[in-house]
Amino acid sequence: MIPPILPGAAIGVLGSGQLGRMFAIAARRMGYRVHTLSPDQDTPTGQIADVEVVAAYDDLQAVENFARHVSVVTFEFENVPAPTAQAAARYAPVRPDGEVLHTTQQRIREKRFLAHAGLPITPYREIRSPADLKQALTELGYPAVLKTADFGYDGKGQFKIDSPEQIPDAWTAVRREESVLEAFIDLQCEISVVAARGAGGQFVHFGAIENQHSRHILDISIAPARVPPEISSRAVEMARAVLDELGVVGVLCVEFFVTRGGKLLINELAPRPHNSGHLTVDACVTSQFEQQLRAVCGLPLGSTAMHRPAAMANLLGDIWSAGEPNWVAACAFPDVKLHLYGKLEPRPGRKMGHLTALNHDPDEAYRTVEKARRSLERT
Ligand SMILES: Nc1ncnc2c1ncn2[C@@H]1O[C@H](COP(=O)(O)OP(=O)(O)O)[C@@H](O)[C@H]1O
Ligand SMILES: [Mg+2]
Numbered sequence: 001m002i003p004p005i006l007p008g009a010a011i012g013v014l015g016s017g018q019l020g021r022m023f024a025i026a027a028r029r030m031g032y033r034v035h036t037l038s039p040d041q042d043t044p045t046g047q048i049a050d051v052e053v054v055a056a057y058d059d060l061q062a063v064e065n066f067a068r069h070v071s072v073v074t075f076e077f078e079n080v081p082a083p084t085a086q087a088a089a090r091y092a093p094v095r096p097d098g099e100v101l102h103t104t105q106q107r108i109r110e111k112r113f114l115a116h117a118g119l120p121i122t123p124y125r126e127i128r129s130p131a132d133l134k135q136a137l138t139e140l141g142y143p144a145v146l147k148t149a150d151f152g153y154d155g156k157g158q159f160k161i162d163s164p165e166q167i168p169d170a171w172t173a174v175r176r177e178e179s180v181l182e183a184f185i186d187l188q189c190e191i192s193v194v195a196a197r198g199a200g201g202q203f204v205h206f207g208a209i210e211n212q213h214s215r216h217i218l219d220i221s222i223a224p225a226r227v228p229p230e231i232s233s234r235a236v237e238m239a240r241a242v243l244d245e246l247g248v249v250g251v252l253c254v255e256f257f258v259t260r261g262g263k264l265l266i267n268e269l270a271p272r273p274h275n276s277g278h279l280t281v282d283a284c285v286t287s288q289f290e291q292q293l294r295a296v297c298g299l300p301l302g303s304t305a306m307h308r309p310a311a312m313a314n315l316l317g318d319i320w321s322a323g324e325p326n327w328v329a330a331c332a333f334p335d336v337k338l339h340l341y342g343k344l345e346p347r348p349g350r351k352m353g354h355l356t357a358l359n360h361d362p363d364e365a366y367r368t369v370e371k372a373r374r375s376l377e378r379t
Contacts (some may be wrong), residue, residue: 002199003139005071005296006297007031011189011296012092013045013083014038014063015077016052016293018351019273019289020045022159023275026289030296038077044341045076053182059086068090074250078105078271079120079151095229095296096250103246104271107180111253114266117245119238122265127179130171134363136181143184148174160184177330185265187296188258191225191232193239194277195292197248199298203240204291206284206304208232209253211274217349221276221312222366225260225282227363234264249293265377275314275351282337285311295377308358311365313373317346317354322378329375331356 005011005028013020016038024034024045025183035051036043046052051069055062057080067073067088074095075085085098101111111134114121125136127146136146148157159173161181175234190213210225211218225232239254246252253274255267277288286294295302319325330338342355357369 002298008261009033009297010050010069011036011073011293012066012073012088013049014057014073014075014080014088016040016043016045017076018044018343018353020076020269021341022047022278022287022339023074023273023289023292024048026287028294030290030293035066037063041201042344042345043044047342048181051153055088057081057084063087064091070298075101079153085208088335090299093371096246096252098250100246100248100250100271102253104252104269105150107147107179107268110269111180113246114242114269115314117241120263120265122185122267123183125181125346127174127181128145133167133171133179133181134164137164137167140183144166145180145182145184146170146174147180149178153188153379155213158216168303178310185257186260188260188262189225190255190257190267191227191278192221192255192274193235193254194251194274194280194288195236195241195243196251196256196288196295196301198295198301199249201244202301203238203243204287204301204304205239205308206277206280208235208256210343211276215349216268217316217351218275219314220366220369221279222362223279223306224312225361226362228262231262238264238266240267242266246271250295251277251288275354276312278339279312279356282306283307283358297316308359308360309362309365310356311362311369312354312356313369314351314374315340315376316348317350317352318348319352319373319376320346322349325331325376326378327376330372332375333357333372335359335369336368 010033021044034049035044036049056176159170208225210222212220250290253270273288359365
């Protein structure tokens with residue numbers, strides 16, 4: 001066993017968004033120092049970190065220098081290029097390792113991995129030309145979703161195809177690059193399992209969390225998910241298989257589709273804390289961010305027990321359209337917690353913060369969080 005990285009040490013975070021911010025809060029609370037690297041300045045993570053390095057991810061000299069000053073490197077942004085992870089790994093352990101990043105940052109590699117592991121996935125075809133697309137559509141039928149293989153998030157780089165006339169538009173939407181075509185699934189609901197795996201293989205999970213999307217962006221999460229217990233437990237077992245198979249040291253989230261027929265299909269993987277796990281900060285003994293910290297530092301993982309069920313609502317930049325939201329109104333809900341990420345510019349669709357409501361009844365938590373979010377709107 002390698003010795004654990006103890007409080008007082010510096011942790012490096014590649015990426016500087018809200019995931020890094022909440023990680024940094026957890027790390028600083030436990031007495032660690034945090035360094036962050038990204039191309040931006042005055043970032044959500046940088047505002048909390050001890051050191052904010054501003055450099056491009058492909059500035060390998062800067063990345064090496066960054067890694068020299070920390071005991072371990074982790075990431076909050078899974079599109080960190082592979083050479084960046086390799087450069088960091090010359091000076092500090094990278095956790096989860098570059099191999100995990102490599103597999104999960106590209107949809108084709110990810111789907112091949114899942115298929116090879118015998119895990120259920122959405123029917124799909126690999127697409128490299130309009131001819132591939134035409135052929136795949138005759139096989140999978142309509143509607144179907146075309147997704148770029150690289151750099152997709154929050155529904156970016158996706159196009160739903162309802163008829164053959166849309167083939168040219170769809171191909172343009174994915175920038176004529178390598179893509180996957182997926183059958184469009186008739187969904188009962190979507191769930192996710194956020195789990196952590198320690199350096200010695202210890203596995204913990206937060207159970208199934210239910211997710212509702214709006215415009216392909218996560219809108220609301222509810223925990224525990226309102227699905228039959230056998231669906232939750234099957235999802236957890238699949239997540240365990242994914243983390244073990246990949247040898248993850250850190251946190252990984254598995255997103256699932258639950259079909260109308262009650263079947264579970266893995267949609268995608270995120271090798272880091274996940275938006276659906278934000279409610280663990282207020283609802284659980286150990287948050288997803290503290291689990292990431294413990295895992296990458298080689299510490300024992302904490303309890304994932306829930307104090308109370310919870311619901312989380314994202315706050316997108318759209319809420320600012322009529323001026324500064326009414327924070328006082330949201331704070332008037334005694335069981336609702338406000339999280340803001342310190343982002344300076346509230347653009348539409350941009351994740352600016354979230355609210356978490358706690359209640360012994362998940363349905364009630366859901367209703368309260370929606371009410372609290374509506375109370376923010378200026379009329
Ligand atoms: N094949 C599909 N069938 C039905 N809905 C889908 C499909 N693919 C994506 N979606 C919807 O779009 C959302 C975002 O897609 P996802 O592949 O998870 O991309 P992202 O990387 O942007 O999160 C999903 O959570 C789901 O609501
Ligand atoms: Mg997704």
